[in-house]
Amino acid sequence: MVKVVKNFVKINQYTRPGLKLSGVKGIVMHWTATPGAPALNERNYFNGTCIADKRYASAHYFVDRKEAQQIIPENEVAYHAHDRNRCYVSFLKPNANTKAIGVELCVEKNGKIHSETLQNAAELVADLCKRYGLSTDKIVRHYDVTNKNCPAPWVSDSSQLTAFRKKVDSLLGNKTISKTTASTSQPSKSTGTILKKGSSGSKVKALQKRLIAAGFSLPKYGADGSYGNETVQAVKSLQKKAGIAVDGIYGPATEKALQAIEAKKKKSSYKLPSDIYKVKSPMMKGTAVRQIQEALAALHFYPNRNAKNHGIDGYYGPDTADAVRRFQLMNGLSADGIYGPDTRAKLEALLN
Ligand SMILES: [Zn+2]
Numbered sequence: 001m002v003k004v005v006k007n008f009v010k011i012n013q014y015t016r017p018g019l020k021l022s023g024v025k026g027i028v029m030h031w032t033a034t035p036g037a038p039a040l041n042e043r044n045y046f047n048g049t050c051i052a053d054k055r056y057a058s059a060h061y062f063v064d065r066k067e068a069q070q071i072i073p074e075n076e077v078a079y080h081a082h083d084r085n086r087c088y089v090s091f092l093k094p095n096a097n098t099k100a101i102g103v104e105l106c107v108e109k110n111g112k113i114h115s116e117t118l119q120n121a122a123e124l125v126a127d128l129c130k131r132y133g134l135s136t137d138k139i140v141r142h143y144d145v146t147n148k149n150c151p152a153p154w155v156s157d158s159s160q161l162t163a164f165r166k167k168v169d170s171l172l173g174n175k176t177i178s179k180t181t182a183s184t185s186q187p188s189k190s191t192g193t194i195l196k197k198g199s200s201g202s203k204v205k206a207l208q209k210r211l212i213a214a215g216f217s218l219p220k221y222g223a224d225g226s227y228g229n230e231t232v233q234a235v236k237s238l239q240k241k242a243g244i245a246v247d248g249i250y251g252p253a254t255e256k257a258l259q260a261i262e263a264k265k266k267k268s269s270y271k272l273p274s275d276i277y278k279v280k281s282p283m284m285k286g287t288a289v290r291q292i293q294e295a296l297a298a299l300h301f302y303p304n305r306n307a308k309n310h311g312i313d314g315y316y317g318p319d320t321a322d323a324v325r326r327f328q329l330m331n332g333l334s335a336d337g338i339y340g341p342d343t344r345a346k347l348e349a350l351l352n
Pocket of ligand 1: 029030031080142148150151
């Protein structure tokens with residue numbers, strides 16, 4: 001069994017509100033998106049800087065290759081899986097923060113989640129499932145709850161969630177492979193990877209948004225959540241372009257093709273300015289500032305996550321400087337809130 005270190009952060013409004021959970025109905029899996037930071041660093045961040053920054057965030061467990069740091073008691077609320085009243089997983093409605101335990105996977109310097117980290121997390125989650133009487137289909141991704149890109153490697157490849165559930169199942173001594181459907185109000189929203197004409201729900205909507213962003217437009221109906229002829233046509237165009245079987249059905253091969261197109265787009269979409277940006281009076285503003293803000297937001301360092309568009313407004317004000325400072329702090333840079341060549345290089349390394 002993984003070593004669990006109880007290392008609770010102090011009670012405070014931003015990371016540990018001290019509210020009681022209304023029971024444990026599921027486990028929400030996350031990744032820290034912070035390459036090279038071990039569990040203890042994360043714990044210290046949530047006991048210090050995160051509070052100082054007045055940022056509402058936390059999770060119960062942080063797991064790395066060595067151990068699991070438990071930073072919030074299991075019967076208390078952590079702020080990990082709620083966003084503007086969104087909750088797409090039926091058994092965690094209306095607010096996953098009050099019904100689930102959040103487990104964060106730490107990330108290696110190379111941006112990947114180490115297999116030992118996954119093993120540790122599986123042991124921890126198996127123990128949680130046993131103690132709370134949860135089947136492994138109650139293990140979901142942050143993505144399933146609010147559509148956030150978290151844990152990103154499990155979003156781009158949903159079979160990793162299935163593999164993780166399987167691992168937990170085998171630790172629990174279950175022979176049956178956990179169901180990948182059912183248990184949510186929208187079957188298409190779970191980990192099933194086949195969508196086709198007649199499918200509907202938030203998973204279809206998410207696919208449609210990605211199709212549009214990738215250049216396969218849906219001019220008449222847009223991302224309406226129902227897989228009709230227009231979506232069939234868009235998927236067919238994608239399949240044709242990728243040189244795979246053209247059937248208009250979204251499955252693993254189509255997912256792979258779509259990812260390849262997205263990866264190409266992403267490389268070119270995070271352009272970053274090479275000048276120095278900082279808080280000045282009057283404020284520096286414009287496209288370059290927006291590029292910095294978008295790159296930060298893509299890595300979850302929002303200028304202001306409670307503001308409109310997460311505070312991405314094209315102005316280099318205190319919020320943006322603060323996001324830069326948090327990013328620098330978590331990435332071993334000198335945390336001065338000034339965007340320059342080092343910060344740029346780190347952002348680029350993480351995004352591309
Ligand atoms: Zn998350």
